[in-house]
Amino acid sequence: MKPEAAVAAARASVALRRADGGYSEDPETWRIEPPERPSTDLLLEWAIIEPDMDLVTSTRRLGAPISWVKRVVVHLIRQYTGQLASQQTRVNVHLMGRLGELDERLADLNHRVADLEQADLGHRVAELEDSGRA
Amino acid sequence: MIVHQILSGAGPVDAVTTQALVYRSLFDEWGFGGGEYAVSIDPRIASRVRPLKSFAPGADDVVVIHYSAYAPKLRAVLDLHNPKLLVYHNVTPARWFWDYEPTIAVHCSLGRRQLPEFAKGVDLAAGVSAFNAAELAAAGASRTAVIPIVFTRPDVGRIDRPDGPPTIVFVGRLTPHKRQDEVIGAFALYRNNRSPDARLVLVGEGLTPRYAASLVELADRLAPGAVTFRSGISRDELWRCYQEASAFVCLSEHEGFCIPLLEAFHFGVPVIGRPSGGVVEVAGDAAIITDDRDLAVTAELIHLVVSDSELRDELARRGQARLAAYAADEVAVAVRQAIDEVAGALRA
Numbered sequence: 276m277k278p279e280a281a282v283a284a285a286r287a288s289v290a291l292r293r294a295d296g297g298y299s300e301d302p303e304t305w306r307i308e309p310p311e312r313p314s315t316d317l318l319l320e321w322a323i324i325e326p327d328m329d330l331v332t333s334t335r336r337l338g339a340p341i342s343w344v345k346r347v348v349v350h351l352i353r354q355y356t357g358q359l360a361s362q363q364t365r366v367n368v369h370l371m372g373r374l375g376e377l378d379e380r381l382a383d384l385n386h387r388v389a390d391l392e393q394a395d396l397g398h399r400v401a402e403l404e405d406s407g408r409a
Numbered sequence: 410m411i412v413h414q415i416l417s418g419a420g421p422v423d424a425v426t427t428q429a430l431v432y433r434s435l436f437d438e439w440g441f442g443g444g445e446y447a448v449s450i451d452p453r454i455a456s457r458v459r460p461l462k463s464f465a466p467g468a469d470d471v472v473v474i475h476y477s478a479y480a481p482k483l484r485a486v487l488d489l490h491n492p493k494l495l496v497y498h499n500v501t502p503a504r505w506f507w508d509y510e511p512t513i514a515v516h517c518s519l520g521r522r523q524l525p526e527f528a529k530g531v532d533l534a535a536g537v538s539a540f541n542a543a544e545l546a547a548a549g550a551s552r553t554a555v556i557p558i559v560f561t562r563p564d565v566g567r568i569d570r571p572d573g574p575p576t577i578v579f580v581g582r583l584t585p586h587k588r589q590d591e592v593i594g595a596f597a598l599y600r601n602n603r604s605p606d607a608r609l610v611l612v613g614e615g616l617t618p619r620y621a622a623s624l625v626e627l628a629d630r631l632a633p634g635a636v637t638f639r640s641g642i643s644r645d646e647l648w649r650c651y652q653e654a655s656a657f658v659c660l661s662e663h664e665g666f667c668i669p670l671l672e673a674f675h676f677g678v679p680v681i682g683r684p685s686g687g688v689v690e691v692a693g694d695a696a697i698i699t700d701d702r703d704l705a706v707t708a709e710l711i712h713l714v715v716s717d718s719e720l721r722d723e724l725a726r727r728g729q730a731r732l733a734a735y736a737a738d739e740v741a742v743a744v745r746q747a748i749d750e751v752a753g754a755l756r757a
Contacts, residue, residue, distance in 0.1 A: 276713065276717050276719060276720045277720070277723065278694070278696075278697050278720060278723060278724055278727070281697045281710055281713050281714075281720060282697065282699045282701065282706070282710065284709075284713060285699075285706045285707075285709035285710045285712075285713060286701065286703075286706055286709075288709045288712075289703065289705045289706055289708075289709050292602065292705075292709075293705075297602050298598060298602055298705040298708070300597070300598060300601065302591075302594045302598070302704045305590070305593075305594045305597075305627065305630075305631060306590065307585075307590045307620075307623045307624070307627055309508030309509060310508065310509070310619065312508070
């Protein structure tokens with residue numbers, strides 16, 4: 276067989292085999308489901324960066340003095356980390372604002388499409404009724 | 410002439426770095442000077458590539474920029490007044506990654522958004538395939554060209570395959586757009602309906618451990634014990650995979666070029682593919698390309714190439730002929746033409 280004839284031959288073969296009960300599997304059920312996306316509410320919670328000093332710890336032996344030193348360092352550079360956090364928070368908040376706007380616009384557009392489809396359906400039913408009466 | 414090459418990242422097995430080094434060997438043959446520079450450099454290749462911050466070209470030096478990822482630090486190179494050639498290796502559209510690896514999605518999105526700046530900021534923008542060149546034109550490049558990938562043939566070739574169960578192979582990173590999930594699906598159909606003892610070998614690193622695990626789970630569900638995942642293998646081991654393959658099945662939704670097609674041709678492995686991105690032009694008439702979404706058709710095509718020796722031999726013959734287009738001598742002409750054109754732009 277020439278390569279150019281292979282696809283047609285494969286399609287014909289699939290049709291024949293399906294007629295005999297072959298290739299009955301449903302590959303639609305074989306998809307890999309993507310991991311669940313974080314909800315908008317959770318993203319909103321994450322958007323505001325509020326560092327928690329209690330998370331600055333050490334699990335090593337003699338962890339207490341290490342934790343103390345780390346906290347001192349964090350305290351000393353708080354101006355810098357504060358700037359970083361506020362810069363990132365600003366970006367996050369604006370993005371969440373845009374996301375909210377898009378969500379609202381999408382919901383609005385979906386409503387309008389549904390209304391138009393409903394109106395179109397009503398129009399077609401009326402037309403069919405008219406043609407039936409005629 | 411002095412020709413420098415700029416890369417965003419350089420690694421010992423990275424395809425873009427490999428091409429840059431092939432270009433360098435051509436430049437050496439032509440008596441050109443210059444060096445390779447990258448933003449990030451794998452220590453294993455540090456002897457051949459220098460850090461970008463040490464890049465200080467002469468006024469007339471030609472600069473070749475290899476573009477394959479978001480690289481904000483390369484922007485500074487665009488500001489140079491030197492003649493510049495862009496070689497675009499493609500950036501995968503972000504939509505394939507948002508659900509699985511948002512950070513990569515952001516990088517891909519930025520990489521594609523930044524492309525017009527590079528396409529417009531050089532004297533000549535070249536794609537490694539006509540598909541890539543078309544993306545450059547769409548991004549606003551005024552002059553485009555095609556400089557194909559140089560395919561260096563492996564030292565080993567085909568072997569007479571022992572009679573045994575058919576082995577289906579695909580080589581490529583385990584990512585959503587390469588559709589290993591569909592390769593597994595087509596293979597499961599082939600196995601269920603045609604060849605119960607067939608095997609599938611998927612070679613490639615996972616995008617993330619989680620995505621790789623999802624594919625393993627799917628394979629275990631559809632074809633328990635018949636699918637092998639391999640990653641981090643040596644070149645010799647990779648060649649062995651091709652030598653043992655009965656068919657190469659590529660169902661990718663996006664490929665800028667797809668070097669594994671050429672590797673399959675080299676080893677005389679029949680290729681079944683999908684007409685996405687650069688696949689059609691790279692494969693030419695040497696592969697069976699179908700846009701049929703029915704995986705049963707792919708399964709039957711696997712059966713055909715495994716069982717029909719005339720078809721298999723014809724594909725192998727065409728594959729060998731196809732490789733000629735990607736031989737170093739052939740591509741060298743395109744590289745030289747592009748360099749001369751860019752250097753000529755300065756003189757003009």
